[in-house]
Amino acid sequence: MKNYNILIIGSGPAGLFAAIWLEKLGLDKIAIIDRNSYPAGGLLNDGKLNFDYRVGFDIDELQIDRAAAEKMMQEIKQVLIRFPRCRQVTFIDNNGKLSALAAIAAEHGAQFIAPEQWHWGTDNGKALVDYLRGYLKKTEFLLGTEVAAIERLEKNAFRLSCLQGPKKSSFKASVILAAPGRSGAYWFRDVAKELNIRHNFGPIDVGIRLELNRTFYDSTTDIVYNPKFIFTTSRHGDKVRTFCTNPGGRVRVENYGDFKLVNGDALFRKKTKNTNFALINTVALTKPLSDTTEFGQRIAKQFFLLGGGKPIVQRIGDFREGRRSSLTTFNSATRHFEVCKATGNATPGDITLAMPARIIDNLWESLKALDKIIPGILHPSTLLYAPEIKFFDTHFPTDSHLETNIKGIFVAGDGTGKSRGIVGAAISGIIAAQGIARQG
Ligand SMILES: Cc1cc2nc3c(=O)[nH]c(=O)nc-3n(C[C@H](O)[C@H](O)[C@H](O)COP(=O)(O)OP(=O)(O)OC[C@H]3O[C@@H](n4cnc5c(N)ncnc54)[C@H](O)[C@@H]3O)c2cc1C
Numbered sequence: 446m447k448n449y450n451i452l453i454i455g456s457g458p459a460g461l462f463a464a465i466w467l468e469k470l471g472l473d474k475i476a477i478i479d480r481n482s483y484p485a486g487g488l489l490n491d492g493k494l495n496f497d498y499r500v501g502f503d504i505d506e507l508q509i510d511r512a513a514a515e516k517m518m519q520e521i522k523q524v525l526i527r528f529p530r531c532r533q534v535t536f537i538d539n540n541g542k543l544s545a546l547a548a549i550a551a552e553h554g555a556q557f558i559a560p561e562q563w564h565w566g567t568d569n570g571k572a573l574v575d576y577l578r579g580y581l582k583k584t585e586f587l588l589g590t591e592v593a594a595i596e597r598l599e600k601n602a603f604r605l606s607c608l609q610g611p612k613k614s615s616f617k618a619s620v621i622l623a624a625p626g627r628s629g630a631y632w633f634r635d636v637a638k639e640l641n642i643r644h645n646f647g648p649i650d651v652g653i654r655l656e657l658n659r660t661f662y663d664s665t666t667d668i669v670y671n672p673k674f675i676f677t678t679s680r681h682g683d684k685v686r687t688f689c690t691n692p693g694g695r696v697r698v699e700n701y702g703d704f705k706l707v708n709g710d711a712l713f714r715k716k717t718k719n720t721n722f723a724l725i726n727t728v729a730l731t732k733p734l735s736d737t738t739e740f741g742q743r744i745a746k747q748f749f750l751l752g753g754g755k756p757i758v759q760r761i762g763d764f765r766e767g768r769r770s771s772l773t774t775f776n777s778a779t780r781h782f783e784v785c786k787a788t789g790n791a792t793p794g795d796i797t798l799a800m801p802a803r804i805i806d807n808l809w810e811s812l813k814a815l816d817k818i819i820p821g822i823l824h825p826s827t828l829l830y831a832p833e834i835k836f837f838d839t840h841f842p843t844d845s846h847l848e849t850n851i852k853g854i855f856v857a858g859d860g861t862g863k864s865r866g867i868v869g870a871a872i873s874g875i876i877a878a879q880g881i882a883r884q885g
Contacts (some may be wrong), residue, residue: 449585450474451881452605452618453590454633457486458867459624459858461577463874463881464584465524470882475584475683476616480591484578486626487867489570489708489841489857491691492531493671496867497560498675502869506862508845517872522563528576530569530713533840534560534670538826546818550674553814558673566713568719591613595621595636601853620884622855622877624715624870627836630860633739635838642849643842647862649737650835651744651804652685653796654707655812656696656828658785659720660811661821666692670697674818682725683801687810688835690722696830699754704745707756707789707830717788723833724815726807737838747799748832758791759797762825769795784826796831824827835865846880847873855880 451467453460456479465474477484495501498514507514525531537543543559551555562751565573566740587607594606598617605616625633637644665672673688678685691709699706709721730737748757762780763770770793776782797805840862841849847863848855857863857873864870 446604446615446617448474449478449616449618450614451622453477453618453622453624455479455486455624455629455858455860455871456481456484456586457624457626457858458488458869459626459864459874460486460622460872461488461874461880462521463624465577465580466875467592467881468581468583470878472584472882476587477584478587478590478592478605478616480589481810483571483574484586484588485570485574487870488577489567490565491694491767492551492565492570492573492867493689494525494531495671495866496563496565496868497558497807499558500560500812501866501870502864507604507847507873507877513817514872517875518819520867522876523746524577524580524700525563528565528573529564531563532570533562533667534564535559535857537561544798546665546668546672549561550818553817554676555814555818556675557789558675559669560671560673562670564670564711564713568712568714570662583752583785589843590695595640595850597640597719603853613707619787620853620855620881622649622857622881623861624856624858624874625860627859630836630839632823633860637841640851640854642854645840645842646730646735646737646743647773647838647840648727649741649838650688651741651800652723652808652831652833654696654723654830654833655822656719656721656785656830657822657824658826659692659718661824662692662720662819665819666690674815676814678807678810680806680810683803683807685724685726686882687815688725690720694719694721695718696721696787696791698790701745704749705754706745707791707833710787719785719788721788724808724811725833725835726804730835738836741834741836741838744800745832745834751799754792756789756830757788757796758787758828759794759796760825760828761827761829764829765795765825769793781825783823785828787828789828791830791832796829812868838862846883847877848880
């Protein structure tokens, strides 16, 4: 059984940045394990980077202050700035245009955040990962290796039982950094139960992805690539926000086996005529059901059932009239639907049939406000895809170094509730690396 000082589970931004920092801090005998044969995690997804302490992570959760977050963001930029195809797309100061937009948003009861943003595009993802791997001189990659179980052997030693295709293998380490991302979140929750690692349920975000002719949104996305509008609805007092805007982008479908979710991205070189973005409603549960995962998955499965195994898409024109969208009228010029050609693979139908009423109320109220801030969003041709769900729900209480209650097990990234995006995941990886280095 091969023995390491540190085993990192997951080669996404959390795992890769942790490894870069561990090497920088002089540690060795490090390996990154990933079930995929190419080490990247979500770094192959679009690559919008939000450099703002209010976006993509929670400074309270990471137990850092704003100054520490900004210092780490600077350090991440220093790593990325030498990758030529990662370019800044939103600048902090834009001739007063951003503050004008914030003022219009405030008039309509919305908070507006324009983070400094960089972007590399899905088509540059592999080159970016190869570039980041270039920083790692000593770290070993155990790829195509799925961690099945973690066992505590004795004080300061863990055994990881893994599958490499049909082959079984095991590795030993003194420290584990679990950064399994959203795709590994439920697996790690089961491991946590076995190892008595403390965890609980946090909120999830449930909503839709809008796709519209980009001419309606260009005036805004030309000054801020990925604008964040945050609404508190008057009917239910719930929080709804825009998320992950992709000017000239595509709607993507993620397959989870017994359900599918929508998402979006954009390429660096080839643009579509559309813009897409998510509008999501934060949902927290208490009694008698606190398991937000279970709730979110049931919603997703309802869409899967009604959409014949695909997400559902509905034109705003149909939604307003209270009727389903159908294949026969989906591109009807009489209804002005030809203005936006769908890029996502979804079934025309009725999103209100599968989404809880409270969430529909919140989304519709927010959309009406957004249409006042950016007129044209509610053009009849605009497409509403559902479900878009962000499962950031399993939360692991840790100390300020992201070590769990089990000494030697650290956590980072989206799958453990420490981030909600690439920059946040990288920051959490860096914090964990610093914590591991402190222990020597
Ligand atoms: C379509 C799409 C577009 C996105 N666009 C953006 C964007 O523009 N900007 C942004 O900031 N964020 C974006 N995101 C989110 C972003 O990808 C994540 O926030 C980020 O990748 C999280 O990083 P992570 O390191 O926590 O996990 P991940 O990047 O998900 O990496 C986790 C890794 O762990 C591995 N793993 C899991 N379980 C195991 C196991 N048992 N054994 C071995 N390996 C395992 C997985 O294979 C994976 O490679 C997007 C996501 C999607 C799906």
